[in-house]
Amino acid sequence: MSITTFIIVSLIKTALALFVLLTAVAYSVWLERKVVGRMQNRWGPTRVGPFGLLQPAADGVKFLLKEDLTPPHVYKPLYIAAPIIAVVFALTSIAVIPIGNPVTIFGLTIPLQIAPDLNIALLIILGVTSLGVYGVALSGWSSNSKYSLLGGLRASAQMISYEIALGLSLVGVLIMSGSFSLNDIVAAQTGVFWGFIPKWNIFHGQFVAFFIYLMAAYAETNRIPFDLPEAETELVAGYHTEYSAMKFAMFFMAEYANMVTVGCLATLLFLGGWSGPVFGPPLLQALLPVFWFVAKVFVFMFIYIWVRGTLPRFRYDQLMAFGWKFLLPLSIANVVVTALIVVLQQ
Amino acid sequence: MPQNYIPIFIFLAVVGILIPLTLLAAKLVRPENPSRTKLMPYECGIDPVDNARGRYTVRYYIVAILFVVFDVETIFLFPWAVRYKALGVFGLVEMLVFLLILIVGYIWIWKKGALEWV
Numbered sequence: 222m223s224i225t226t227f228i229i230v231s232l233i234k235t236a237l238a239l240f241v242l243l244t245a246v247a248y249s250v251w252l253e254r255k256v257v258g259r260m261q262n263r264w265g266p267t268r269v270g271p272f273g274l275l276q277p278a279a280d281g282v283k284f285l286l287k288e289d290l291t292p293p294h295v296y297k298p299l300y301i302a303a304p305i306i307a308v309v310f311a312l313t314s315i316a317v318i319p320i321g322n323p324v325t326i327f328g329l330t331i332p333l334q335i336a337p338d339l340n341i342a343l344l345i346i347l348g349v350t351s352l353g354v355y356g357v358a359l360s361g362w363s364s365n366s367k368y369s370l371l372g373g374l375r376a377s378a379q380m381i382s383y384e385i386a387l388g389l390s391l392v393g394v395l396i397m398s399g400s401f402s403l404n405d406i407v408a409a410q411t412g413v414f415w416g417f418i419p420k421w422n423i424f425h426g427q428f429v430a431f432f433i434y435l436m437a438a439y440a441e442t443n444r445i446p447f448d449l450p451e452a453e454t455e456l457v458a459g460y461h462t463e464y465s466a467m468k469f470a471m472f473f474m475a476e477y478a479n480m481v482t483v484g485c486l487a488t489l490l491f492l493g494g495w496s497g498p499v500f501g502p503p504l505l506q507a508l509l510p511v512f513w514f515v516a517k518v519f520v521f522m523f524i525y526i527w528v529r530g531t532l533p534r535f536r537y538d539q540l541m542a543f544g545w546k547f548l549l550p551l552s553i554a555n556v557v558v559t560a561l562i563v564v565l566q567q
Numbered sequence: 568m569p570q571n572y573i574p575i576f577i578f579l580a581v582v583g584i585l586i587p588l589t590l591l592a593a594k595l596v597r598p599e600n601p602s603r604t605k606l607m608p609y610e611c612g613i614d615p616v617d618n619a620r621g622r623y624t625v626r627y628y629i630v631a632i633l634f635v636v637f638d639v640e641t642i643f644l645f646p647w648a649v650r651y652k653a654l655g656v657f658g659l660v661e662m663l664v665f666l667l668i669l670i671v672g673y674i675w676i677w678k679k680g681a682l683e684w685v
Contacts, residue, residue, distance in 0.1 A: 224570065225674065231574040237580050243579040285593050292606045296620075305590070309582050336574040344645070345575070366608040367619045381634040388641035395648035422647065457589050462609050467593040538684035541630070545682045549637070550673075553666065560651065564659050567652070 234335045235316075242315055246477040247277035254527045260530035269332045281470075289466035292364075299363035304464065304471035307356025311475035311482070314349045319403055321495045321510040324498045333511065334404075342403045343395075346486060347388065350441070354380045356475065356478060357443075357450070358457070361460040372459025374449030375504035375537065376443060382544040383447075389552035390433035393559040394422050407494030416540035421493035429555050431491045433548055438483040440544065442476060444525060446532040449540055451525040485514075492517050568661055630680050 239254040251266065251273065258265025291297065314512030319334035332338060339345065354377055361373010398409035418461070423431045440447040451459035461472045488494060497513030499506050535543070578620045643665065651658050676682060 227570065228573065228577070231577050232581075233580050235574070238578075239581065286597055288598050288600070289593060290601060290605055290606065294606075301590075305583075305586050308586055309579070312582050313575070314577055330618060335578055337571050339571055361605045365619045366610075367621070368609065370619055370621075370623070374623060374627050378630045381638075382630060385634065385637045387642060388638065389644070392644045392648045393639070396646060396651045399649055399652055401645075441645070457609060457611070466597060467590055523587055541684045542682070545633075546677070548622075553670070556648075557663070557666065560659050560662065563651065564656055567655060 230329070230331060231335060238335055239312070242312060242478060242481065243474070245481055246474055247281065249251040249480065249522055250473070251277050251476050252522070253529070256523070256526045257530045260527075272333055279333070284467055284470040287466040289468060292463055294365045295463060296363040296365065300463075302355050303360035303363060304461075304468045304475075305356075306424055307475040308471045308478070310349050310356070311478040312497075314346045314482045315478075315485070317403065317468045318482070318489065319407070320514045322487075338402060338404050340402045343401045343406070343490075346482070348390075350482065351380075351384055353475065353479065354515055356472075357460050358477045360464070360472070364460070366463050368457045368462045369460050370554065372450045372456045374464065375456075378458055379440055379443070379449060379540060379544075380448065382541060383437040383548070386544060386548035386552050387441060389502040389549070389556060390430040390437060391490065392552075392556045393430040394428050396556075396559050396563055397422060397425065397427065398505065403489050403494075403556055405497065407489055410493040411496055412451065418484070419493055419496065421491060421496075424489050426559060427491060427555075430553065430559075431487070433552050433555065434487060434491065437544075437548060438487065439525075439528070440540070442479045442483055444476075444480070445529040446535050447540060448534060449537050452490070480522065480525055481518065482537035484518040484525075487521055488514060488517040505507070621647065626684060633676065636672070637669075640665075 253274070255265035255273065266276040269275040269279045291300065316335040319332065319338075321333040323332040323337075325331070336342075357376040357380070358373050361369045361371075361376065364370070364373075369425055372538050394406065399405040400406060400409070410419075410421050410425070414420060415423070418424055439445075443450050450456070453463070456462070461469055465474065494512040495510035497509065499509045503510070608619065608672070610616075646663070647658060647662055654661075
């Protein structure tokens with residue numbers, strides 16, 4: 222394919238991915254309100270549209286039309302840049318995530334991934350997502366308010382602490398697959414044990430790593446039970462206390478986009494990506510992998526909400542002790558045990 | 568292939584233009600009537616006391632320093648893990664020595680109380 226076609230195809234894929242991702246973000250907010258509502262014996266949104274399905278649109282319009290205060294005590298350049306940084310880097314990591322096998326449309330073979338088959342895709346995701354901490358830290362500092370500063374500091378310390386456990390939990394997967402390319406990692410997970418258990422990494426020796434990843438991911442995205450940075454009862458809203466209207470919405474979008482990314486990554490690394498039973502006519506065969514991928518990500522999002530409806534919040538010293546004294550040694554032990562088993566099998 | 572990196576920059580450019588545009592678009596339609604009370608730093612209704620740029624606990628610095636140490640360790644483990652099956656026993660022993668040095672340091676900082684949050 223020529224370079225012009227390549228760029229046009231990339232632009233179309235970018236637009237599609239952005240549309241899908243932003244819709245997914247809006248509707249995960251709706252899903253969360255609905256599911257948490259039912260868990261607390263309430264109805265959740267019901268007024269706007271059937272089942273409250275138009276609620277995200279109403280919220281969007283409201284965010285757009287609300288008064289946006291820029292208080293005089295903030296450091297303005299960083300105050301405005303912080304939400305943009307947060308949301309841009311939260312969305313960008315989707316660019317390297319594959320959602321299925323390449324498809325052929327009009328004679329062109331198109332990989333279902335914006336940046337096709339990079340051999341360092343996993344490193345790019347880790348790098349881009351860890352840049353998100355700048356949005357949080359800068360917003361906390363530039364707001365020049367005590368709650369924001371405390372929230373920003375807490376969030377930064379928490380995100381960098383759990384990033385280590387997150388990174389180490391991926392080492393086991395890398396040993397199993399021997400590649401940074403997400404396509405290769407998924408390809409390494411095809412096949413079954415004893416005829417019925419899929420050979421996904423979670424069933425293939427990386428069970429502990431999956432749970433380390435899960436817990437570290439919750440802390441990275443500042444979700445309950447690790448939502449100390451925005452603990453309403455003590456910090457008002459944490460690092461975005463002084464933000465309003467569209468800028469506040471940016472932080473919200475960043476949080477949910479990060480949840481989607483983390484879910485996609487968990488699916489690709491531990492749950493076999495888009496692998497699943499494929500049958501039926503050619504069109505169905507082309508669509509089913511994408512369906513399995515989306516279904517797995519959806520399960521992951523649902524567990525996020527379920528956990529939010531179930532668990533209370535940690536204390537900050539418990540959070541730090543859990544990360545440094547439990548997850549870190551556990552993830553190092555997981556790396557050593559995986560390495561030993563792989564050598565013994567050879 | 569190097570051209571496979573281009574779409575990432577296309578994506579970054581599109582998002583980087585779209586997001587500030589949304590902020591500008593909101594500026595055109597939203598109301599704007601600030602008042603003194605609205606513009607005060609939020610402190611639950613009490614008049615703000617003192618500057619927000621105060622001092623905070625040194626623990627955050629310690630966490631940042633420890634992060635650098637262990638994150639570099641993670642980065643060293645990544646290329647090793649990718650080539651692990653080719654390296655075999657040699658790779659295992661090498662990495663066990665590397666990890667042992669780090670674990671000794673880890674136990675030392677634990678004993679020193681750097682991981683306690685008081």
